[in-house]
Amino acid sequence: MTTALGQQPWEPALSVRQVLTLERVLAGQPEVVAGAHRLDRPVRWVHVAEAADVGVMLTGGEMVLTTGVLLAGDEVKQGEYVRSLHRAEASAVVLGLGRAFPTPPDGMRRAAERCGLPMVVLHRPFPFAELTEEVQSRLLRRKFAAVSLSEAVRTELTGLITAGAPVQRLLDEVARHGGCPVVVTNLAHRVLATAGERAAVDDVLRDWERIARQAGAGSADGWIRAELSCRGERWGRLLLCGYRGERAAGRLLADRAAEALVLHRMLGGDGTHVQGPGGSWDSWEEQSARNLLTDLVTGAVPARQLLSRARAAGLPVNRRVFVPLVVRGGDAALLDRVLRLLGLPGVAADLGDDRVTVLLSLAPDQDARALAAHFAARLRSEPDASRAVVAAADARAAWDAVPAGLREARHVADAVADSAPGLDLPPVVRLRDIHLRGLVRLLRDDPRVQSFAERELDGLLGGPDEDLLAVLRTYxxxxxNKSRTAQLHHVSRPALYRRLEAIQGRLGVDLDDFEQAASVHIALLAHDAQQG
Incomplete structure (x- = not known):
């Protein structure tokens, strides 16, 4: 696992600009005479040096202090001194004015400007030892604070993992420690998970494409990235978005979080999966789709607030038409594969109860009905989904209407699940196809409907002959249709007649009478909906 943006060193650092604001430095009346645009360079250490070949003694990130006593009167040496600092990647050079240089030397200033090396002169005599002591003590305090944070976070996240906490809990803790949104993406910058204050997360996702590009290029201030990998293969990234603490502490936090996520995944499978419904292990993409669709279906989050999350997850949302589907008899991975084979933009997720919810995103000029039928046909061509039932709601042109459409599709799928075996259904079932069954299912929790069902079916409910209820349902x-019922139950016509007579006797009805048969049918639909 690699570190954050730019592979910068671990040591906490002050910037040149921050050093110049220290009280002891201000007492020396500092003036920036070159490289003013580079004052945010990190200062890893402070080094006092007078030798012209000082560069060979540096390792990078040092602020070099000098009086220039060995450089006075020789512009060539002055220029070489600055260039050697530049080659050694020093952060800045500070020249104390005095006997050697009563005014800023032009040779050093011009060389520093050409190299882009910040050059600062001190107009008042200043003990370099005081500056060295001040900066070094501050750097050590920062380093101690960063390491303490790192160990505290590691201990806390490891404790959550051993306690079996879900991955979202880990991310929530990282966001709390960082005081900023946390985003996990795949290698294509698609958002897989988020944590943090809802409004702040929404702000990040609203302009995610631009932000992800800047963070990937290392140009976003306060954005810290850690790579996620398992067994040597990278599979994602974790980002602290707009972290306002010390950068070194942020890098430590990001890496501790990445370590915890990788450990959590490795304990669950191949390192790229999270635990889903029923204890199964889903990919990050499947979890992301499930969270999005769950929030849409339940209405826990207003649809408008989910728009940026859907876009960041890779679902096209601008000028699109949305087709809500619910499938029984196929798993989410299979449905997602069929979507990819057909080139249909959409998300699929198992929301439990043997139902997979699908949301298609189509262009306005595409035929939503034809594509839904094509999807259903292609799905049923798969050996594991030959008996799949695809329920759909009418296409929604507005994103705000998607939650109602998803609930409608779920209602249709549930109503179909209550149907008797052998019932002929269209390739894609819609609300108009379930007729009375759909209405009864909507009213199933009404106490008056429950009482009606129990009263009408009292002679069969709880009796020893459960198969009579099944025969009545099919009939x-x-x-x-007596012939069809006998065929489906694998009995002879005379045997079926005897069972129908027994049913009529127990219920006290005449099933040849349309009104009485309709009443029993409605009661049976209500009973099945309640039991389902």
Whole structure:
């Protein structure tokens, strides 16, 4: 696992600008005479040096203090001194004016400007030892604070992992420590998970494409990245978005978080999966889709607030038409693969209860009905989904209407699940296809409907002959077709007649009477909906 943006050193650092604001430095009346645009360079250490070849003694990031006593009167040496600092990647040079240089030397200033090396002169005599002591003590305090934070975070996250906490809990803790949004992405910059204050996360995701590009290039201030990898293969990134603390502390926090996420995944499978419904292990993409669709279906988060999250997850949302689907008889991974094979933009997720929710995102000029039918046909061509039932709501042109469409598709799928075996259904079932069954299912929790169902079916409920209820269900669902009912139950016609007579006797009804048969049918639909 690699570190944050730019592979910068671990040591906490002050910037040149921060050093110049220290009280002891201000007493020396500092003036920036070159490289003013580079004052945010980090100062890793302070070094006092007079030798012209000082560069060979540096390792990078040092602020070099000098009186220039060995450089006076020789512009060639002055220029070489500055260039050697530049080659050694020093952060800045500070020249104390005095006997050697009563005024800033032009040779050094011009060389520093050409190299882009900040050059600062001190107009008042200043003990370099005081500056060295002040900066070094501050750097040590920062380093101690960063290491303490690192160990505290590691201990806390490891404790959560051993306690079996979900990955979202880990991310929430990282966001709390960082005081900023946390985003996990795949290598294509698609958002897989987020944590942090909702409003702040929404602000990040609203302009995610631009922000991700800047963070990837290392040009975003306060954005710290840690790579996620397992067994030598990178699979994602964790980003602290707009971290306002010390950068070294932020890098430590990001890496501790990345270590925890990788450990959490390795304990669950191949290192790229999270635990989903029923204890199964889903990919990050599947978890992201499940969280998005769950929030849409339940209405826990207003649809408008989910728009940026859907866009960041890779779902096209601008000038699109959305088709809500719910599938019974196929898993989310299979449905996602079918979407990819057909080139249909969409997300699929298992939301439990043997239902996979799908949201297609189509262009306005595409035929939503034809594509939904094509999807259903291609899905049923798969051996593991040959009996899949695809329920759909009408296409939604507005994103705000998507939650209602998803709930409608779920309602249709549940109503179909209550149907008797052998019922003929269209390739894609919609609300208009479930007729009375859909209405009864909507009213299933009404106490009056429950009482009606129990009263009408009292002679069969709880009795020893459970198969009579199944025969009645098939008989009514097939439009009282005796031949079809006998065929589906694998009995002879005379045997079926005897069972129908027993049913009529127990219920006290005549099933040849349309009104009485309809009443029993409605009661049975209500009973099945309640039990389902």
């Amino acid at each position: 009514l669902a097939t439009g009282r």
